[in-house]
Amino acid sequence: SSGVVLKDITKIFQQPDTGKDFVAVDHINLNIQDGEMVTLLGPSGCGKTTTLRMISGFEYPTSGSVFIGERDVAKVPPNKRGISMVFQSYALFPHLNIWENVAYGLKVEKLPQDEIVRRTNAVMELMQLTGMERRFPNQLSGGQQQRVALARAVVIEPSVLLFDEPLSNLDAKLRESMRDELRALQKRLGITSLYVTHDQSEAMAISDRVVIMKDGVICQQGSPTEIYEQPGSRFVANFIGKANFIDGTFRGMDGESALVEVNGHTFPIPAPGRMEGVRKDGPCCLTVRPESVLLSEEEGPLPGVISRATYYGAKVEYEVMLGDQPIIVEVYNPQLTRRFAEGDRVHMTLVDRCVRVLA
Ligand code: ADP
Ligand code: MG
Missing domain, CATH: 2.40.50.140 (Nucleic acid-binding proteins)
Incomplete structure (x- = not known):
């Protein structure tokens, strides 16, 4: 596991319709410690996903630098950054069974077959998916599919896990239990994690630190307690609770x-x-x-x-x-x-x- 540092990153998009520049992320500085679980919390459109995509390498900053560990990753492609992403849409392969879905990242890395089997089985057990190996994604419930997505993310032993609203598709009860499960897993594995959500109670429950974004900038960050008890602005006080x-x-x-x-x-x-x-x-x-x-x-x-x-x-x-x-x-x-x-x-x-x- 390793920390993540965002140094003064900005992302400007050209609007396809008007051709005008739009600042989606505006000079953000953020330091995520090794093993820490940080949540980006903010209303829809405030730049959370764009920030995550700049860490994963699917988007390049207009200016500023991203460090994973000690390494400036500007020239490192997404698959070489040691990160895994978990999405709301699970993004499972429908034509592969559960075991093959989980093993996928290890096959891509061309690891020896016995290591693929050992690590895939271990993660299947960790995520309580044992017995479902031969099923296909459409034969699982939403919660089980999300667990498979998580298993697939952790099997490659990433140094950073990125989550983009992973629980938004689940109903309220399941969302709470998956949230607790995910938090426990993150603690147990100690993987540095950045979690994006617009749901304030989810952010409070899951994070070591909450970073509140608005219009592309960070307006406050702190532990859930600090954010709730010491809001620095009316926006934060209203947004949290x-x-x-x-x-x-x-x-x-x-x-x-x-x-x-x-x-x-x-x-x-x-x-x-x-x-x-x-x-x-x-x-x-x-x-x-x-x-x-x-x-x-x-x-x-x-x-x-x-x-x-x-x-x-x-x-x-x-x-x-x-x-x-x-x-x-x-x-x-x-x-x-x-x-x-x-x-x-x-x-x-x-x-x-x-x-x-x-x-
Ligand atoms: P969030 O994840 O917080 O909802 P996003 O990071 O997805 O917000 O988007 C932030 C802003 O940037 C939005 O206004 C969105 O429309 C805009 N945006 C995102 N991606 C692009 C793109 N590829 N081209 C133009 N505008 C974009
Ligand atoms: Mg988003």
Whole structure:
């Protein structure tokens, strides 16, 4: 296994219809450690697949360099880069049986027959495909086909695995179990992996590190915890999970705490985050997750009226109007807590350690 380094890579496409240049990937720098599982997460069209294709060698950067291990791979063709790709469409050969599908990459490498047999059988067992050797792809379920695609990718012992939305074709339950399976396999094999998805919960569950892309640039990266708890922008806060934004005015610092005025009341925020672009006496917003707002009947500085209450079993989700701003509040363990109904007057308390201040 080996790390991957993207140094200032840019990809410009000429639009076939207008002939105009389009910047799909815009000066990206990314360092994937040996054995690490990194996810590129972002909306459709933000440049994830293009980034992956530049690593695999199916696309050449307009400028910048790609390193796999210590090696600048600019002049290395895809099949010599030591990478394997897994796609959403599985891309299995329909006319080959499962065993032959898995063995394919080893045959291409012209390895001795006994080694092909040994390694193919080992991977078939690893992926729990033993007994399905003689079946054809169309005789397998979607989950099994995805397992074959994965077996085919790992049998050549690549130093880097690339995944392009591999689970998008599966239904929700299967997607979750394949996701956990894939994560466990990646950990066990310790193969450096770059995983592309537009599904934020998949990214959170599977990654050591999440890299959030938008319009061809990286807007934030960090562990799933950092990304969720320390979003650096409204875009990231909204894209990962749900977030409330309460408009206020930044009144300066008091030690480590940011003082933010909302509703004529000044709140000390003990862990405000990076506060990029926030100026003294300028506008800002308090960013808080729905589960970090508490509701009570007691008087407080953030009064509101329940405008919607939705029961989900594990939680109740309320929409509370703070003036004309809707605030989403999630209350877990509804059996143990006071339930509110539409029209009820309530007071909100923000769990201050969980509040961040953004521009
Ligand atoms: P993602 O995988 O994040 O959905 P892509 O990397 O596939 O996004 O595409 C990023 C942008 O580049 C899109 O706007 C897409 O239309 C454009 N694009 C991708 N490939 C080409 C190409 N071969 N020619 C022109 N434009 C392309
Ligand atoms: Mg894509």
